[in-house]
Amino acid sequence: MQAGLEAHRLTKYYAAIPAIRDLSLTLGPGRILGLLGPNGSGKSTTVSLLTGLREPSLGQILFDGQNIADHLPEYKARVGYVPEEAHLYSFLSGREHLDLVGRLRRLPTGLRTRKIAALLELFGLTGAADQPISGYSKGMRQKVLLASALLHDPDLLVLDEPESGLDFAASLVLRHLIPILASRGKMILYSSHVLDYVERLCADVVVLHRGKVLAHGPVKDLRARMQSEASLEGVIAQLVTTVDPERTAQDIADIVGQHA
Amino acid sequence: MTPRDTSDATAFRLVTRVFLRRMVDNDLVSPHADRHESLAVLYAIVISVAVFATFFMSTDYLSEFVELPGVAALRALGDRFLFISASIAISALAALLSWDALALEPRDAAVLGPLPIPARTITRAKLAAVMVFAGALTISLNAVPSVLYPAFLTANIRGTRGATILRLMAAHATTVTMAGLFGFFGILAARGALRALLGERVFRRTSSWVQSALVLVMITGLLLAPTVRDTTVRGWIGRAATPYGLAPPVLWYLGLNETYAGRLVADTPIVVPARFALTPARRRAGQAARETYRALLSEFPALAHRGWLSFIVVSVLALATFLWTNRRLPDRSAPVPAPSQMGALVRQVAERGIRNDPEAQAGFFFTLQTLARSAPHRTIMTISVAVGLTHALIVVAHRGWQAVGLQSIPLSVLATSPMLLTMWLVGVRYAVRVPAEPTASWTIRMTWLGDERSYLAGVKRAAVVLATLLVVLLLPLNAAQLGVASALAHTLFDLLFALVVLDALFISYRQVPFACSYVPIQHPKIVWPAGLASALLVTYGFAAAERWALSTAPRSMVFGIVLGAIALLVQAIDRARRRERCFVSFDDRPAPATQRLGLFEYITEHD
Numbered sequence: 001m002q003a004g005l006e007a008h009r010l011t012k013y014y015a016a017i018p019a020i021r022d023l024s025l026t027l028g029p030g031r032i033l034g035l036l037g038p039n040g041s042g043k044s045t046t047v048s049l050l051t052g053l054r055e056p057s058l059g060q061i062l063f064d065g066q067n068i069a070d071h072l073p074e075y076k077a078r079v080g081y082v083p084e085e086a087h088l089y090s091f092l093s094g095r096e097h098l099d100l101v102g103r104l105r106r107l108p109t110g111l112r113t114r115k116i117a118a119l120l121e122l123f124g125l126t127g128a129a130d131q132p133i134s135g136y137s138k139g140m141r142q143k144v145l146l147a148s149a150l151l152h153d154p155d156l157l158v159l160d161e162p163e164s165g166l167d168f169a170a171s172l173v174l175r176h177l178i179p180i181l182a183s184r185g186k187m188i189l190y191s192s193h194v195l196d197y198v199e200r201l202c203a204d205v206v207v208l209h210r211g212k213v214l215a216h217g218p219v220k221d222l223r224a225r226m227q228s229e230a231s232l233e234g235v236i237a238q239l240v241t242t243v244d245p246e247r248t249a250q251d252i253a254d255i256v257g258q259h260a
Numbered sequence: 261m262t263p264r265d266t267s268d269a270t271a272f273r274l275v276t277r278v279f280l281r282r283m284v285d286n287d288l289v290s291p292h293a294d295r296h297e298s299l300a301v302l303y304a305i306v307i308s309v310a311v312f313a314t315f316f317m318s319t320d321y322l323s324e325f326v327e328l329p330g331v332a333a334l335r336a337l338g339d340r341f342l343f344i345s346a347s348i349a350i351s352a353l354a355a356l357l358s359w360d361a362l363a364l365e366p367r368d369a370a371v372l373g374p375l376p377i378p379a380r381t382i383t384r385a386k387l388a389a390v391m392v393f394a395g396a397l398t399i400s401l402n403a404v405p406s407v408l409y410p411a412f413l414t415a416n417i418r419g420t421r422g423a424t425i426l427r428l429m430a431a432h433a434t435t436v437t438m439a440g441l442f443g444f445f446g447i448l449a450a451r452g453a454l455r456a457l458l459g460e461r462v463f464r465r466t467s468s469w470v471q472s473a474l475v476l477v478m479i480t481g482l483l484l485a486p487t488v489r490d491t492t493v494r495g496w497i498g499r500a501a502t503p504y505g506l507a508p509p510v511l512w513y514l515g516l517n518e519t520y521a522g523r524l525v526a527d528t529p530i531v532v533p534a535r536f537a538l539t540p541a542r543r544r545a546g547q548a549a550r551e552t553y554r555a556l557l558s559e560f561p562a563l564a565h566r567g568w569l570s571f572i573v574v575s576v577l578a579l580a581t582f583l584w585t586n587r588r589l590p591d592r593s594a595p596v597p598a599p600s601q602m603g604a605l606v607r608q609v610a611e612r613g614i615r616n617d618p619e620a621q622a623g624f625f626f627t628l629q630t631l632a633r634s635a636p637h638r639t640i641m642t643i644s645v646a647v648g649l650t651h652a653l654i655v656v657a658h659r660g661w662q663a664v665g666l667q668s669i670p671l672s673v674l675a676t677s678p679m680l681l682t683m684w685l686v687g688v689r690y691a692v693r694v695p696a697e698p699t700a701s702w703t704i705r706m707t708w709l710g711d712e713r714s715y716l717a718g719v720k721r722a723a724v725v726l727a728t729l730l731v732v733l734l735l736p737l738n739a740a741q742l743g744v745a746s747a748l749a750h751t752l753f754d755l756l757f758a759l760v761v762l763d764a765l766f767i768s769y770r771q772v773p774f775a776c777s778y779v780p781i782q783h784p785k786i787v788w789p790a791g792l793a794s795a796l797l798v799t800y801g802f803a804a805a806e807r808w809a810l811s812t813a814p815r816s817m818v819f820g821i822v823l824g825a826i827a828l829l830v831q832a833i834d835r836a837r838r839r840e841r842c843f844v845s846f847d848d849r850p851a852p853a854t855q856r857l858g859l860f861e862y863i864t865e866h867d
C-alpha cells in the first residue's frame with residue numbers, strides 16, 4: 001500500500017462540459033505540491049475533487065492506497081482545507097466557528113478549548129474572537145479558515161490561495177509554517193497565483209491549462225524541459241500564456257486613456 | 261439644467277434602481293435566489309390570494325338573488341375590516357422582511373462611498389427606493405380586491421348605478437392603500453425612532469429581536485383578522501365593546517371608507533325585479549339593518565379624522581427619522597457588539613450536560629445559534645409561534661383566563677400549550693431543512709464524519725430545551741386557571757407530548773440539519789392544510805385524553821406512564837431505523853420552477 005495521495009485520470013464534467021480531463025498527480029508525505037494555472041484552468045475543480053467535496057465523473061483518488069470514495073468520512077477526517085473564498089457562518093464569532101469545527105471533528109473538550117485559544121492568540125484574533133464574523137476583515141476571515149484547517153492536525157492540507165487577504169506579518173508566518181508542517185510529514189497541496197510563493201515553498205508543481213495537466217514535476221525539471229533559466233513565472237508564462245502580456249498591458253493603458 | 265445637475269439626476273436614477281433591487285433581493289426572502297423567479301412567485305402568491313379571498317368573502321353577496329342594501333352595508337363592515345387589517349399587516353410584514361434595506365447599510369457605504377456621488381444623492385435615492393417599493397407593494401396588493409369587491413358587493417343590489425360602483429371602488433382603493441402605507445411607514449418610523457433613540461451600537465444589538473417581535477405581532481394580527489365577525493366590528497364602532505390589540509388603527513381606516521362611501525350602499529333604494537316579492541319579514545330585516553347602519557354613521561367621521569391624523573403623523577415621523585438617521589453614510593468600521601455574558605453562562609451549563617459527545621454539542625449549540633441569529637430561521641420560528649399564539653388568543657377571546665373547574669375545562673384551553681409546542685416543533689423541523697448559510701455549508705460538509713445520529717441528537721436536545729422554556733413560561737397562566745397541582749401535571753404531560761411529537765417529526769429525516777441544500781416541500785397546497793388539520797386533530801385529541809387524566813390522581817399517573825412509554829417507544833423506533841448508516845446527499849437540487857422541456861436530457865443524450 002502506497003502512502004500519500006494519488007489521483008488517477010480524473011475527469012469532471014459540468015453539464016457535459018469537461019472542467020478537467022485525465023488529471024493525474026501524486027503527493028507523498030512531507031512533500032509540498034504547487035498547483036498552478038491561469039483562471040479557468042480547473043484548479044478549483046481539482047481542489048474540490050481532492051478534498052472530497054465533489055465526486056469525479058471519471059477516475060479515482062487514492063489516499064494511502066484506498067479509494068477515498070469508499071472511505072469518504074475517514075478521508076475527510078485527515079484533511080484540512082482552506083478554500084479560495086472565505087465563506088464562513090457570518091452570525092458566529094471566530095471562536096464559535098472554530099468550536100463548531102472542532103466538535104464536528106470530535107476533538108475532546110479540553111484539547112479543543114486549549115487549541116482554539118492558542119490558535120486565536122497566535123493568529124492575532126484574540127481581541128475579535130467573540131465578535132461575529134460578519135464584522136471581520138478578509139484577512140481575519142482567512143486566519144479563521146487557516147486555524148480551522150489546522151485544528152485537528154490533518155495529514156493532508158489543501159490550501160487554495162491561502163495567502164489571500166493576509167497582512168504582511170501573517171503571510172510571513174504562513175510562509176514559515178508550511179515547510180515546518182511538511183517537515184513533520186504532512187502532505188501539502190498549495191494552489192496559488194503567486195508564483196513567487198510557490199517557487200519558494202514547493203518542490204514539485206502541477207501546471208494546469210484548460211483542464212489538462214501541462215506539466216508535473218520538480219521546478220528544476222520544468223526549467224530543464226523548457227531549456228530556460230528563467231524564474232517559475234517565466235516558465236509558466238511559456239507554458240500557458242496565449243497572449244502577449246506587454247501588448248495587452250499597452251492596449252489596456254490606451255483604452256483607459258481614451259476620453260470623450 | 262447644468263451638466264452637474266444632469267449627472268446628479270443620472271446618478272440618482274441609477275442608485276435608486278440599485279436600492280430597489282436590493283429590497284427585492286432580500287436576504288430574508290430570497291438569499292442567493294434568482295430575483296425574477298422570486299418576484300414572479302411572490303407576486304403570483306399575492307394576486308392569487310387576493311382574488312381567492314375576495315371571491316370567498318363575496319359568496320354571500322353573489323349567492324343572493326336580491327341583496328338588501330342595509331344588510332349588505334352592515335355585512336361589508338366585517339369584510340372591510342379584514343381587507344384593511346390584511347393591507348396593514350402585509351405591508352408591515354413586507355417592510356419587516358426588508359428591515360435592513362430600509363436604511364443605508366455599511367455595504368452601501370463600501371460600494372457607493374468611493375464613487376463621486378454626493379452623500380445627499382445617495383440618501384435621497386434610498387428614500388425614493390423605499391417610497392417606490394412601499395407604493396408599488398400596496399397598490400399591487402390592493403388593486404384587484406379594490407375592483408372585485410365593490411363589484412361583487414353590489415352585484416345583486418338591484419338599482420345600483422355604475423357611478424356608485426366606481427365611487428365604491430375609488431373609496432375602497434384609497435382606504436386600503438392608505439392603510440397599507442400606514443403599516444409600511446409605521447415600521448419605517450418605528451425602526452428610525454429606535455435607531456435615533458438607542459444609538460447605533462445598542463440598535464445593532466437589539467434590532468433583530470425587535471424585528472422578530474414585530475413580525476410575530478403582525479402575523480398574529482393577520483391570522484386573527486379573519487376571526488373578527490361583523491357584529492364584533494359593529495360593537496367596536498358603536499362603542500358597545502372596547503376594541504383590543506391592533507384593532508383601533510383598522511377601525512380608523514374603516515371609518516374613513518364609510519365616511520366617503522358608506523351611505524352609497526346603505527341608501528340605495530330596495531328594487532325588486534318583476535314577479536319577485538320580498539317577504540314582509542325580510543323587508544323588515546332589511547329596514548332594521550339599514551337603521552342599525554345609519555345609527556353608526558355618526559361615529560365614522562371621528563374615526564376617519566383619526567385615520568387621516570395617524571397617516572400624516574406616521575408618514576412625517578418615518579420621513580424625519582429616516583432623514584436624521586441616514587444623514588451620513590454608515591461607518592464600516594463601527595464596532596460589532598460582542599455576545600453577552602449570559603450566552604457564555606448558558607454555554608458552560610449546556611457543555612456540562614453533554615460533556616462526552618462533541619458532535620451532540622455541535623448540534624446543540626449550532627441549533628441555538630442558528631435559530632437565534634440567522635434571519636430566515638428566526639422568521640420561520642416566529643411564524644410558527646405566531647400560529648400557536650393565534651390559537652391561544654382565540655381561546656382567550658372566547659373563554660377568558662378565569663379559573664375553571666377540572667371537570668369543566670374546555671378542550672380548547674387544554675389544547676393551548678400542546679398547540680403552541682406542536683407549532684414550535686414543526687417550526688424547528690422546517691428550519692433544519694434550510695441551510696444556515698448556503699455558501700458556508702462546505703464547513704459542515706468538510707468536517708462531516710458520516711454519522712448524523714449524535715449531531716441530530718444535539719439538534720433535538722436544543723429544540724427540547726427551547727420547548728421546555730416555552731412550557732415554563734406558560735406555567736403561571738396555567739396555574740391561575742387550573743390550580744398549581746393540575747398545572748404542574750399539565751406541564752409534565754405537555755413535555756412528554758413534545759418529546760413524542762419531536763421524535764415523530766424527525767423519524768424519517770435523513771439529512772444534516774442546517775447544512776444540506778434546501779429543497780422546497782412538494783405539493784405545499786396539500787401538505788400545509790393537511791399538516792394544520794393534523795396538528796389540530798392531534799392536539800385536541802391529546803387535550804381530550806388529558807382532561808380525562810386530570811380528573812383523578814390515579815388516572816393522571818396512568819396517563820403519565822402511558823405517555824412516557826409512548827415517548828420511549830418512538831425513540832426506540834427512531835434508533836432502530838437509524839442503526840444502519842445511510843447516504844446523506846448535501847446537494848439535492850429542487851426541480852426548476854420553470855416549465856421543463858427535457859432539452860437538457862436531450863442534449864446530453866445526443867452529445
